[in-house]
Amino acid sequence: MNFTFRRKRISGILTIVPANERSFIEEMKNFNFPESRSLKLKEVMGYDKHRLVEPGVCVSDLAVFGLEHLFKNGLLHRDEIDALILVTQSPDHFMPPTSNVIQGRLGLKHDMFCMDIGQGCAGFVIGLMQAFLLLEQESIQKVVLINADVLSRKTSPKDRNSYPLVGDAASITVVERDAEDLVIHANLKMDGARNEALMIPAGGFRMPSTPATAVLEDVGDNNLRAKDHLRMDGSAVFNFVQVEVPPMIESLLAFAGVSMDAVDYFLCHQPNRFMLQKLADKMKVPYAKMPMNVVEHFGNSSGVTIPMAITFNLATRLKNGHLQVCLSGFGVGLAWSSMLMRLGKLSFCEMIDYP
Amino acid sequence: MNEFLTKIANILEENAVKETDELKAFAQWDSLAVLSVIAMLDANCGVNLRAADFEQVTTVGDLWNLVQSRKCS
Numbered sequence: 001m002n003f004t005f006r007r008k009r010i011s012g013i014l015t016i017v018p019a020n021e022r023s024f025i026e027e028m029k030n031f032n033f034p035e036s037r038s039l040k041l042k043e044v045m046g047y048d049k050h051r052l053v054e055p056g057v058c059v060s061d062l063a064v065f066g067l068e069h070l071f072k073n074g075l076l077h078r079d080e081i082d083a084l085i086l087v088t089q090s091p092d093h094f095m096p097p098t099s100n101v102i103q104g105r106l107g108l109k110h111d112m113f114c115m116d117i118g119q120g121c122a123g124f125v126i127g128l129m130q131a132f133l134l135l136e137q138e139s140i141q142k143v144v145l146i147n148a149d150v151l152s153r154k155t156s157p158k159d160r161n162s163y164p165l166v167g168d169a170a171s172i173t174v175v176e177r178d179a180e181d182l183v184i185h186a187n188l189k190m191d192g193a194r195n196e197a198l199m200i201p202a203g204g205f206r207m208p209s210t211p212a213t214a215v216l217e218d219v220g221d222n223n224l225r226a227k228d229h230l231r232m233d234g235s236a237v238f239n240f241v242q243v244e245v246p247p248m249i250e251s252l253l254a255f256a257g258v259s260m261d262a263v264d265y266f267l268c269h270q271p272n273r274f275m276l277q278k279l280a281d282k283m284k285v286p287y288a289k290m291p292m293n294v295v296e297h298f299g300n301s302s303g304v305t306i307p308m309a310i311t312f313n314l315a316t317r318l319k320n321g322h323l324q325v326c327l328s329g330f331g332v333g334l335a336w337s338s339m340l341m342r343l344g345k346l347s348f349c350e351m352i353d354y355p
Numbered sequence: 356m357n358e359f360l361t362k363i364a365n366i367l368e369e370n371a372v373k374e375t376d377e378l379k380a381f382a383q384w385d386s387l388a389v390l391s392v393i394a395m396l397d398a399n400c401g402v403n404l405r406a407a408d409f410e411q412v413t414t415v416g417d418l419w420n421l422v423q424s425r426k427c428s
Contacts, residue, residue, distance in 0.1 A: 041387055161386070221386050235390055235406035242397050278394050 005132040009178035012348040016066040019353040032222035046273025050299030059148040062170035082140040083113040087123035121331025123303030131175040147303035158224035167299020171307035185256040186339040198332040202227035264323040270294035270305035374416035
């Protein structure tokens with residue numbers, strides 16, 4: 001389905017990455033797999049370094065750290081936040097909402113709309129849509145969108161399908177009204193019939209965690225994983241992206257009446273370099289217009305990867321000028337979504353380490 | 356067919372492969388090779404296979420036949 005939004009803009013983006021950096025070369029000793037094949041995997045998929053939280057670090061820790069940084073540097077004021085949206089698949093607790101936990105830890109005002117959204121890889125675009133909708137209300141002047149996940153804590157170190165690419169991170173995006181009347185176009189599709197392609201089977205109410213769900217099982221190809229761990233059907237996800245994403249973006253551009261050449265950057269979710277290269281090939285987009293270097297430096301941090309692609313690659317350009325960008329998120333749900341907008345003149349666009 | 360055989364050989368890091376060769380017999384045949392083959396077939400033949408499709412495939416020739424049948428349907 002298609003959406004349009006008017007007079008809305010992103011005014012700043014901050015990403016927060018754990019200082020703890022791990023390398024694929026160190027970790028491949030955990031895999032029950034010949035070293036030459038692991039090196040091949042590294043080369044093809046673009047695995048190298050990734051950032052993982054230390055044991056016990058939660059989503060609210062990364063978010064509070066980032067917001068305190070913005071307050072301290074005068075980039076955002078504590079009392080001007082009217083809504084706080086948190087998009088995560090790894091909340092601190094089942095209840096209460098982690099957005100309320102963040103509000104409470106920071107001592108923010110009570111006149112505030114706090115909301116958790118349980119989305120992942122498509123969660124940056126979905127979170128922006130929700131932020132734009134809230135800004136239709138006069139009482140809401142400024143929305144803080146937080147994307148954050150610490151999924152390494154739910155990933156088996158002996159599963160080379162997932163562990164080498166997982167990364168933990170958070171991003172804080174400030175969204176507000178724009179004085180200029182520009183149109184933002186977006187579209188979104190979901191297919192819950194394929195919900196098992198990316199899932200953590202145990203730990204919820206359907207299959208509570210027990211000693212049995214913590215037992216590592218050989219799931220083929222010498223990968224070991226428990227039911228408490230994240231499970232990704234890599235080839236099904238690859239297939240999904242190749243089949244669904246190019247037509248979605250084509251349809252968005254047609255809806256907006258904008259040609260492919262008029263887009264400065266295609267800022268996609270970052271599953272791995274291989275998948276993004278194949279996506280760019282299929283869409284006939286030059287690699288220079290589609291950043292694909294997030295996984296090799298930081299890992300795939302679910303809904304945080306698009307803000308990370310922005311702060312890592314385009315910070316200077318977006319602080320000084322404007323770019324026409326096409327955002328696109330796809331994954332868990334399954335959900336896939338894209339958005340065409342002018343991005344720029346950001347009051348901040350940076351990346352910091354936690355702690 | 357020749358181009359197909361060359362592309363499969365490249366993925367498997369072999370000088371050449373024959374129709375009668377069994378995929379599982381190659382040292383390089385693993386989940387990464389499967390993904391590379393899926394990507395190659397998507398780009399070159401417009402055919403989207405899933406990993407599960409490979410369960411019905413034993414030889415290089417079987418894979419060729421599967422791709423041809425998907426092209427027609």
